[in-house]
Amino acid sequence: xxxxxxxxLAAIEAERTRIRDTHLASxxxxxxxxxxxxxxxxxxxxxxxxxxxxxxLEFPLTEVIENRDYKGxxxxxxxxxxxxxxxxxxxPGLDLGPYAEVLGGLHHLAISVDPSTWxxxxxxLDAAGVDYEEESGTSLYFRDPDGARVELLxxxxxxxxxxxxx
Numbered sequence: 001x002x003x004x005x006x007x008x009l010a011a012i013e014a015e016r017t018r019i020r021d022t023h024l025a026s027x028x029x030x031x032x033x034x035x036x037x038x039x040x041x042x043x044x045x046x047x048x049x050x051x052x053x054x055x056x057l058e059f060p061l062t063e064v065i066e067n068r069d070y071k072g073x074x075x076x077x078x079x080x081x082x083x084x085x086x087x088x089x090x091x092p093g094l095d096l097g098p099y100a101e102v103l104g105g106l107h108h109l110a111i112s113v114d115p116s117t118w119x120x121x122x123x124x125l126d127a128a129g130v131d132y133e134e135e136s137g138t139s140l141y142f143r144d145p146d147g148a149r150v151e152l153l154x155x156x157x158x159x160x161x162x163x164x165x166x
Contacts, residue, residue, distance in 0.1 A: 038077060038085035039109060041148050042099075046074050046090050048145050053078045056128050057121060057152075059086065080111055082157070099147025108141065108149035118154035136161075 043049040046064075053059045059078040067073035067089050078086045086109070101107060113121065115138075122140055125132055132142035138154040158166040 035082075036084050038087040040075075040087040040089060041106070041109075041144075042096060042146060043074075043076075043088040043090045044096070044146050046076060046088070049088055050076070052145050053086065056124050056130070058117075058124075086111075099143075101149075106148060108151050110139075110151040110153050112153050112155060112157045115154045118152055121152055 050061055054061045059080055062077045062079050062085065064074060064076040067075040070089070070091060072092055074088075074090050076088050080086050118138070118140070122132075122134075125140065125142060130142050132140045134140055140152045142150055144150055155162070158164060
């Protein structure tokens with residue numbers, strides 16, 4: 001289907017309902033995972049990335065080490081709350097090209113912040129000249145210096161549009 005063909009919204013909703021009814025168990029067992037250790041993105045410039053995530057978004061830098069998989073590459077981490085980390089790699093000497101959204105790739109990273117922090121970070125994005133889109137008065141979508149889409153969401157963890165998604 002090309003992007004220009006009209007969508008059959010009724011069929012899409014029927015398929016969504018079928019998947020929900022088939023796979024969403026009311027007696028869901030506990031997950032085998034302990035949580036997200038880190039999400040790793042790419043950085044073309046370590047200093048620029050640190051200035052953005054720590055300087056503007058207020059995510060403290062927690063460590064800077066060598067990437068064990070690629071000599072000379074830096075692996076660095078930011079605290080995004082509740083023991084969760086956002087990590088980056090740079091790959092000096094490799095031309096990775098610009099960020100691209102592709103199937104199987106990152107669409108966006110949503111990070112929960114409380115409403116007063118959301119407002120403060122919105123003002124910091126404004127002051128830094130970062131373009132963003134505001135959605136529903138609770139979401140800010142913007143791109144980081146390398147083009148990855150980030151969402152600041154003023155909803156509690158485990159909630160979406162006021163509904164539990166846990």
